[in-house]
Amino acid sequence: MSPDPSVPTSVPAAVPASVVASGQRVAVVTGAGSGIGAATARALAGDGFHVVCAARRADRITEVAAEIGGTAVVCDVTDADSVAALAAACGDVVHVVVNNAGGAFGNDPVESADPAQWQQMFDVNVVGLQRVTAALLPAMRASGDALVVTIGSVAGRVAYENGGGYVAVKHGAKAVMHTLRLELCGEPIRISEVALGMVHTPEFSLVRYGGDQAAADKVYDGVAEPLLAEDIAETVRWIASLPSHVNIDEMVVRPRAQAAAHKVHRA
Template sequence: MSVLRTAVVTGASSGIGAASARALAGAGFHVVCAARRSDRIESLAQEIAGTAVACDVTDPASVATLAEAVGDTLHVLVNNAGGAFDADPVELADAETWRAMYDVNVLGTLRVTQALLPALRASGDALILNVGSTAGRVAYEGGGGYTAAKHGTKVLTETLRLELCGEPVRISEIAPGMVRTDEFALVRFGGDAAKADAVYDGVAEPLVAEDVADAIAWIATRPSHVNIDELVIRPRAQAAQHKVHRVT
């Protein structure tokens, strides 16, 4: 009799999170969809026969509620909740905005991982997959706060892999480059659609959320002895952060 494998995806209300929940459900997981916007995750959970749990990863009490809802056993945790909240140069950056980015991208990942690690251990064969970014590898102008936060995600992941070596928990990071989703750039530019659209101007085929979700499901379904330490994924048009082919 096969054991029902369970997965938690944070930030599951849109973008990469929602696509990852669908991909993991398609791979046979019962998916707990966690995000702040309960209406969206309830609709998603109904679509994929999963479970919706309202959760704000910056709120310890909310994370504790998520852990209680998950129960004693968990097989996969996708720490996807995150985001960029500005594009200001360091000289003009707002410290509270930087604090907010660090809180959700790094401390949010820390809180959820700490809360769910006992259930992951209890499964005997688990995976923690943190959604980082190529911004966690290369700095660029106007990205100081976000790149600092995603570098934090990368180092948190590397440290956790060292500390849990020998335990039945794999630790992975996926680092997407240019991904066009409905909300990421729009949130970054404070709702300015023109600025958000300009990020992708001339790029015929940026990645979409489903591309990243497909890779996440692939990582989650490797044999238990195979650890994908990190996977950097970009569109063909993006050779590096500063090198993007645009059609004029």
Template sequence: MTESPPSPSHQSRTAVVTGASSGIGAATARMLAGAGFHVFCAARRADRVAELADAIDGTPVTCDVTDAGSVAVLADAVGPSLNLLVNNAGGAFGADPVGQADPDDWRRMYDVNVIGLQQVTRALLPALIASGDGMILNVGSTAGRIAYEGGAGYTAAKHGTKVVTETLRLELWDQPVRVCEIAPGMVKTDEFALVRFAGDQEKAEAVYRGVPDPLTADDIADAITWMATRPAHVNVDELVIRPRRQAAQHKVHREPSSE
């Protein structure tokens, strides 16, 4: 019996992770580095990406994905070839009903989750193609698959992420670039809910109250690294990942308070 050839080494392969200053982005950068990728850690907070890049022997790039000039700096830093782009930068702002929501919050969400993703992808696509084995991996959300009260702005933006991913896969069908999306459900990170509720700690904590084991940033980073290290002929179109206690957006098993 002929033995299968060994999996290709990921040593010397390169990756860009946007939104790498905290949460899923930072965890993903660390795990990809552990898998042998040289990681360009991109985010707005220069001190954080510098610290992270130093820890994983990566390259820090101060980058605001919503600013075209900043994205151009990222493309220059990456150079002519790139194996993996993880479009992780995103965010939710506010949770008001449609009739009370602030349009500026909606603009911010669309700008970072959709326009920012498009700008980074456009800037780095030539390098991804040039590598001969590129991958675009967009971090979406289960919010990009179903609506829920108070989430219209965010769900609209993440539905946009999903549709952009699907369109890219059609447009790049004859290029050596895989296009994938990971759609996490309930993930507890240090900042996501806190940012959404403008620093209101009580509202942020209420999201996870009674759920002792939501997903963590490391759970998502582990799944992203698995997707990124599949053989070149394997495309994971989408991976929906939730904690066991979350059957759907509205159906989460919460333990009663002991207080």
């Protein structure tokens, strides 16, 4: 991912000592500056977590963290030093990690797709997922009862035309979660993936279509009630609220109007 010149190179904050001393549970949400990430940060804060809001845009995460009494940490999941700084800022104990940072870039057939966009998607959705999870595993182990939730997609289950790159990376993210669950079996860490159908957020389709608002709006044209960011946040909150022996391996969440990736009722 190309660097954002507006992002400071230093970590602006760390989990306060008072949070550590009180034993309050700590949750980390990547991509927390907007959409599903911001909604998830709010939902977890409402359940008593101190939430570390991590994302590339300092102004966005600062606003969300201030609203919920959390901590804002600038982080680019594609940069190893940035993720290491995030882990340092979170401290020695983390209870929940929500791997939400991701995205789709481009909507072209395999034949004419831009390999650079595919590489960008892989770096964010798969390598970034691995990098964040690995960096925070020691702190999750130290909690004695931790949870990793990755925001996936129905694209990780079924292929569709003009989505080859995104389909590939979301299958990859699912595979990482399946592998991690096997590797951590016997440890006090739950592994969950929430696979999304059609969710209407301000940025996802707009980014995918390179800022073309008309093309982004067409995705949801005629769909009266697509899912919203708050709907997904509630599923993450619910998973995190379950007893520690209950692991929701996978949850597929679609709006009622969407029967499958290619089958959507439009008015």
